[in-house]
Amino acid sequence: MSESKTSNGLFFTWLGLLGVAILIGLFAAFKLLTEGHHLFNANDVLIWSLPLGVYIYLALISSGLTLLASIPLVFGQKKYEPYAKRLIFLAIAALLSGFISIGLELGNIFHMVYIIISPNLSSPIWWMGAIYSLELIVLVLKFQRIHAGDLNSSTSKVLGKIGFLCALIAPLMIGSVFGLTESRVTYFGPVMSIYCLFMAILSGSALCLFYNLIHAQVTGNGISKDKESLFKELTRIFTGSLGAVILLTLIKFFIEGSTVIPEFLNYHKYAQAFGSIAGINIEVIFGLFLPFILISIPGLRYNQSTRVLTSALVLIGTFAMHMEILLAGQSRPVGPKAEQFPDVISYFPSIWEWIVFMLSIAVMLLLFTLGERFLKLGSDPA
Amino acid sequence: MPRYAMVIDLQRCTGCSACSISCRNENNVPDGIYWANKITETSGVFPNVRYHYIPTLCNHCENAPCVRGCPTRAMHKLENGITMHNPKKCIGCKYCEFNCPYGVIYFNWTQPHKPWKNNNKVLDGTTSPKEEVKKVGGKTIPYYNPEREDTLPGIRQKGVVEKCTFCDHRVRRGKLPRCVDACPADARIFGDMNDPDSKVRQLLGKFRPFRLREQIGTEPHVFYIKNFNPANYQPSKGGI
Numbered sequence: 001m002s003e004s005k006t007s008n009g010l011f012f013t014w015l016g017l018l019g020v021a022i023l024i025g026l027f028a029a030f031k032l033l034t035e036g037h038h039l040f041n042a043n044d045v046l047i048w049s050l051p052l053g054v055y056i057y058l059a060l061i062s063s064g065l066t067l068l069a070s071i072p073l074v075f076g077q078k079k080y081e082p083y084a085k086r087l088i089f090l091a092i093a094a095l096l097s098g099f100i101s102i103g104l105e106l107g108n109i110f111h112m113v114y115i116i117i118s119p120n121l122s123s124p125i126w127w128m129g130a131i132y133s134l135e136l137i138v139l140v141l142k143f144q145r146i147h148a149g150d151l152n153s154s155t156s157k158v159l160g161k162i163g164f165l166c167a168l169i170a171p172l173m174i175g176s177v178f179g180l181t182e183s184r185v186t187y188f189g190p191v192m193s194i195y196c197l198f199m200a201i202l203s204g205s206a207l208c209l210f211y212n213l214i215h216a217q218v219t220g221n222g223i224s225k226d227k228e229s230l231f232k233e234l235t236r237i238f239t240g241s242l243g244a245v246i247l248l249t250l251i252k253f254f255i256e257g258s259t260v261i262p263e264f265l266n267y268h269k270y271a272q273a274f275g276s277i278a279g280i281n282i283e284v285i286f287g288l289f290l291p292f293i294l295i296s297i298p299g300l301r302y303n304q305s306t307r308v309l310t311s312a313l314v315l316i317g318t319f320a321m322h323m324e325i326l327l328a329g330q331s332r333p334v335g336p337k338a339e340q341f342p343d344v345i346s347y348f349p350s351i352w353e354w355i356v357f358m359l360s361i362a363v364m365l366l367l368f369t370l371g372e373r374f375l376k377l378g379s380d381p382a
Numbered sequence: 383m384p385r386y387a388m389v390i391d392l393q394r395c396t397g398c399s400a401c402s403i404s405c406r407n408e409n410n411v412p413d414g415i416y417w418a419n420k421i422t423e424t425s426g427v428f429p430n431v432r433y434h435y436i437p438t439l440c441n442h443c444e445n446a447p448c449v450r451g452c453p454t455r456a457m458h459k460l461e462n463g464i465t466m467h468n469p470k471k472c473i474g475c476k477y478c479e480f481n482c483p484y485g486v487i488y489f490n491w492t493q494p495h496k497p498w499k500n501n502n503k504v505l506d507g508t509t510s511p512k513e514e515v516k517k518v519g520g521k522t523i524p525y526y527n528p529e530r531e532d533t534l535p536g537i538r539q540k541g542v543v544e545k546c547t548f549c550d551h552r553v554r555r556g557k558l559p560r561c562v563d564a565c566p567a568d569a570r571i572f573g574d575m576n577d578p579d580s581k582v583r584q585l586l587g588k589f590r591p592f593r594l595r596e597q598i599g600t601e602p603h604v605f606y607i608k609n610f611n612p613a614n615y616q617p618s619k620g621g622i
Contacts, residue, residue, distance in 0.1 A: 036540040037474075038491040044414075047476045047489070107474015107489065107541030114454035114471040125477050126453035182447055182598045183483030335485030335594070336419035336438045 018366045025359025028352050039352040045333045046345045050353040051105040053323040054360050058098030064204015065091035066167035073160035085146045086377040092139045093367035101360040128173040135166035171200040185263040186329050195248050202241040203318045210311035242292050287317010384574035385463040389585045393608035394569035397435040404564035410537050412494035417546040418561050440486045440546035441602030448478035464548045472542035483595050487545045494537050495522050
């Protein structure tokens with residue numbers, strides 16, 4: 001971190017650790033490129049695995065952070081401005097790390113040029129890729145403007161608006177990648193898109209709270225009184241989005257529990273990979289219900305420890321929920337694939353998938369660290 | 383322009399798998415990948431049981447979800463209705479495989495035909511798989527079919543998907559798909575849906591065909607007619 005209280009020794013040890021993780025990740029990337037994706041514990045039934053879950057998670061976090069940054073940058077709420085620069089930078093770092101994860105999930109990354117020269121406008125994957133790529137470019141340009149102290153020029157404002165629109169549409173596109181899949185009824189429908197949008201706001205606000213509170217703690221700066229009122233508003237956004245995701249999760253839960261459509265019955269049967277209590281998924285209890293209860297108690301709501309704990313629970317819980325949804329919809333073979341595969345596919349990530357996960361997180365943390373050290377993320381750009 | 387389709391007569395089909403084996407030979411299909419496959423099902427409780435066998439392949443859907451979802455148009459429709467894949471454009475995102483309602487698209491998770499590249503002798507005095515391939519002048523596999531190269535790489539690379547192409551390379555030379563040719567029971571009938579005199583059109587008019595998962599609106603172009611059932615029963619009105 002950039003503050004003087006952070007010793008250089010700790011800083012370089014931290015950089016060294018991240019460097020080692022990234023080197024191991026690069027080795028895994030080389031192995032994947034040369035040997036193929038049989039290194040993953042995926043197969044022709046369970047097609048997408050941990051690296052794709054990591055991408056969805058980080059991309060949605062990035063969108064959530066961008067939407068939060070839009071409060072001052074697009075909607076002119078000046079009191080949020082001191083955090084805009086950091087939010088934009090975190091969004092860039094999360095999205096870049098997500099791209100690393102999905103890049104290593106792709107079978108042939110060298111053919112990516114055809115996304116540009118042979119686009120398919122009816123493909124939700126194409127739109128997802130295009131909008132997130134545009135978002136990344138716009139965020140980098142916007143960050144460059146903010147870094148130069150320009151928040152109010154017409155260029156800077158236009159960049160902010162485009163970034164906001166991208167961050168609003170991109171989660172809908174991630175949802176539609178699943179929601180337009182007729183073959184898998186449990187994913188099908190517009191709810192997936194709405195769900196992804198709310199998950200983006202929730203995970204983005206959770207990271208925003210968690211990161212800023214930890215940053216204040218590590219640098220020893222604490223939270224000043226004027227910033228505290230801002231944190232109260234952020235906590236309200238966090239609580240509201242948490243409530244919205246709980247509502248959508250309950251609707252989904254009741255539909256799955258009451259329908260007799262065979263695909264849903266099967267889905268429900270295998271949609272509790274992380275375990276359950278009283279029929280409710282563990283990650284929903286500890287990642288949504290518990291934080292919501294804690295943050296709703298007036299005496300605890302604005303307590304820093306509660307905020308750190310609840311945002312950490314939500315960050316872990318939302319990741320588990322993405323993985324749960326991703327895997328449960330692919331757990332049973334489609335059509336003739338039942339001849340070659342078991343009725344239900346069990347899955348645990350291979351060491352190579354864990355390394356891809358580690359690489360993405362290490363790159364994100366490295367960018368966070370370098371950003372704080374060299375780009376004055378905490379400075380008021382106004 | 384023709385619109386190709388296939389009719390599979392389930393009464394004639396004996397489940398011998400000649401279609402599947404000939405397909406592997408024709409298209410140099412690697413282990414673990416099935417362009418021509420089957421759905422088997424056992425229904426009932428002993429002694430009243432029955433075994434069902436449905437041969438499967440790419441349905442070359444009119445509204446193909448794989449084509450709609452492919453971000454690079456690697457999966458595309460030919461004018462004759464065949465759903466074709468161009469591995470040179472494939473980024474290996476596997477969305478077509480994820481999106482296919484029929485489970486007929488496979489991904490090359492590793493280098494295809496890897497066992498044939500093995501240079502270790504099985505026993506002293508014998509040859510290695512690699513030497514065997516070399517001896518017969520094969521390319522990667524001893525039974526390599528160079529004709530497949532007409533429209534696709536003879537062997538697809540790792541990291542891309544592959545599936546049945548209705549043997550488009552044979553069709554363009556005026557030949558029937560290999561599985562149709564190889565079927566000893568003439569259970570597969572291939573032809574032009576747009577030609578009112580074609581055998582395919584005649585059979586679809588004569589019998590009530592069904593298609594897999596018709597309700598999702600993909601308009602498959604593989605039709606199934608009839609059903610083999612030797613079972614019989616004494617006339618009865620049942621009872622209470």
